[in-house]
Amino acid sequence: MGTSPSAPDRILVNGHILCVDPQFQVVEAVAIRGDRILATGPSSEIRALAGPDTTIEDLGGAGVLPGLIDAHNHLLSTGQVLQQVTLYDCRSIPEILDRVADRARTIRPGTWIIGRGWDESLLAEGRHPTRWELDRAAPDHPVVLHRVWNKLVANSAALAAAGITRETPDPPSDQRYSGSFERDPSTGEPTGLFRDRAKDLILNAIPAPTADELVAAVAAACRAYNAVGLVGVAEPGLDDDGIAAFRTLREQGELTVRTLMLLGAWGYVPAEREADLKSWIADVRSRPDEADDLLRIDGVKFMLDGGIGDRTARMDVPYMDEPDNVGQWVVDPEEYPHLVRWVHDLGYSIDTHTCGIAAQDLAVRAYSSALEAAPNERIHHRVHHAYFPSADAIALMARHRIPALVSNPFLVHLGESFVASVGSDRAARAMPMASYLRAGVPLAGTSDSPIADFNPFVGMYAAVARRTVVGRDLAPAERISRADALRSYTIWAAAATSDAATRGSIEPGKLADLIVVDRDPLTVSDEELRDTQVLRTMVGGRWVWERTG
Ligand SMILES: [Zn+2]
Structure with a gap:
């Protein structure tokens, strides 16, 4: 038997393989050569393709x-957060303070302690921790604890490092999204709470990570x-x-998550950087991208409004109990369509x-105008x-194939804050996935x-269950099927960035990216779907991760 130049390097047999191809086929076996899938089919048929050097692995029905x-x-x-103090599951302020105190005991005094994930709507006290509480937990360390989104609380050492005192003037109220910091009403002393862009007053005092630290953060996230x-x-x-950092890790052969990079731009970067954004983006565009299947620059990121939970998303009607608050624009709504067109004409996706209905309307209209004026098949805004979405937004998104990138797990973890901000009826209709699909929106x-x-799998659970952490159901009619939830994290996610021809399903010719799991996500209960365990992960024909023990 001679070596066949077309024989697979690796064959996986005796599996329950959900291809997520157009026929939604289930097959037993897959053959892989190099970084690509060569064939799929019954175990006997795929085994017959083996050459003398082919590795055959039996999946044992997995x-x-x-x-x-x-x-x-x-x-x-x-x-970076993986190396910080995580607070997402904290349900009281003492729990938060315990975690900060634990960290303080393990690092030398003066080192910054950064944490993330508190949400006052899930805390027993219904409020944020204060500067003085954090002082008691970690008197000798500067501490910054990010809310899940858009606010932070800092302790006295952090305020001192940032030079913030009761004499510090409030951020300029005439500047878009400049934010604020809270003061004790009787003394004028900052309480440690900062929001919107005023967070930068504190964040700028934290030592910037080194290049090596950034590479280490990308590597930790990949694992x-x-x-x-x-x-x-x-x-x-x-x-x-x-x-x-991403390019360095790729050169080291350690980038095991294919990454499409977007350039952080209007609304997303500190205000003082916005003046130079156009020249920076044009400059990046003019340089060779060094793109391959692992890494490429894909486009530009805008942040047009704020969030629902903290009542800064730009809505059409006021927030609950705040008749004067319809949210905020983070980017000038007059200027935004021109910026979109400028980026579109550079050939970048956006x-x-x-978060708010008015913001989504504006974005969809701006995209539609650009796509109508200068059609470009390779761009996916x-x-x-x-x-x-308004009815108009849904119609335009369907017509121009503008994907809705829904943030599914927010329904679970932030759903209660949505109810507090916009009321239970409206909150229940957030991320209307079934309506999007019915209308033909990607x-x-x-x-x-x-x-x-x-x-x-937490995201898939959120899409099929639409249930908050306290068990409140959010518009069951907007639940989507198991198969569609799986598509939204595979073939549809690939399609959203024009990559469906090479990724997102197990089909001959595509990149050999697949995972072995411990259950069938189509048939288990909702909760079991959420708890699905991954046993092995393959990227480009190479096993990059395996569960041990
Ligand atoms: Zn984001």
């Missing part, structure tokens, strides 16, 4: 899915992502240092953060969060990690 893709995931920040089956993300919001699942859990 489930196999395409590698999972998150269409909006801040991988670099998540890698954590592979362990939950993630093999691809779109990374919305990098600067030159972030891009360099991901715009839109998309709206992120996409909570509250849909993709995202976590927006580190805002929510990056585990895609």
Whole structure:
């Protein structure tokens, strides 16, 4: 028997392989050559393709899915958060303080302690921790604890490092989204709470990470992502240092999550950087991208409005009990369509953060105008969060194939804060996935990690259950099927970034990205779906992660 030049390098047999191809086939076996899938079919047929050097692996009946893709995931920040104090599951202020005190005991005094994930709507006290409480937990360390989104609380050492005192003037109220910091009403002393862009007053005092630390953060995130089956993300919001970190890790052969990089731009970067954004983006566009199947620059990220939970998303009607508050624009709504057109004409795709109905309308109209005036098949503008589409927005999104990148796990973890902000009726209709699909709007699942859990099975659970952490059901009619939830983290996520020809399903010719799981996500209960365990993860024909023990 001679060696066949076309024989597979590896064959997986005796599996329950969900291909997520157009026929939604289930097959037993897959053959892989190099980084590509060569063939799929019955075990006997695929075995017959083996040459003398082919490795044959018996899956023992295990489930196999395409590698999972998150269409909006801040991988670099998540890698940094993995090294910080996580507070997402805290339900009281003493729990938060315990975790800060634990960290303080393990690092030398003066070192910054950064934490993330508190949400006052889930805390027994119903409020944020204060500067003085954090002082008691860690008197000798500067402490900054990010809320799940858009606010932070700092202790006295952090305020001192940032030079913030009761004499510090309030941020200029005539500047868009300049934010504020809270003061004790009787003394004028800052309480430690900062919101919107006023957070930068504190964040600018934290020592910037070194290039090596950034590379280490990307590497840590890759390992954590592979362990939950993630093999691809779109990374919305990098600067030159972030891009360099991804490229370094790729050169080291350690980048195991395919990454589409978006340039952090209007609304997303500190206000003082906005004046130079056009020249920076044009400059990046003019340089060779060094793109391959692992890494490429895909587009530009805008943040057009704020969030629902903290009542800054731009709505059409006021927030509950705040008749004068319809939310905020983070980017000038007059200027935004011109910026969209400018980026579109450069040939970059756009991901715009839109949480409020008015923001989503504006983004969809701006995209539609650009796509009508200058059609470009390779560009895929998309709206992120996409909570509250108007009927017009849905029609335009369907007509121009503008994907809704829904942040599914927010329904679980932030759903209660939505109810508090916009009332239970409206909150229940957030992210109307079934309506999007019925109208023909492309849909993709995202976590927006580190805002929510990056585990895609948590996102699939959110899409099929639509149930908050306290068990409240949000518009059951907007639940989607198991198969569609799986598509939204595989083939539809690939399609949202024009990558469906090479990724997102197990089909001959596509990249060999797949995962072995411990259950069938189509038939288990909702909760079991959420708890699905990944056993092995393959990227480009190479096993990059395996569960041990
Ligand atoms: Zn984001």
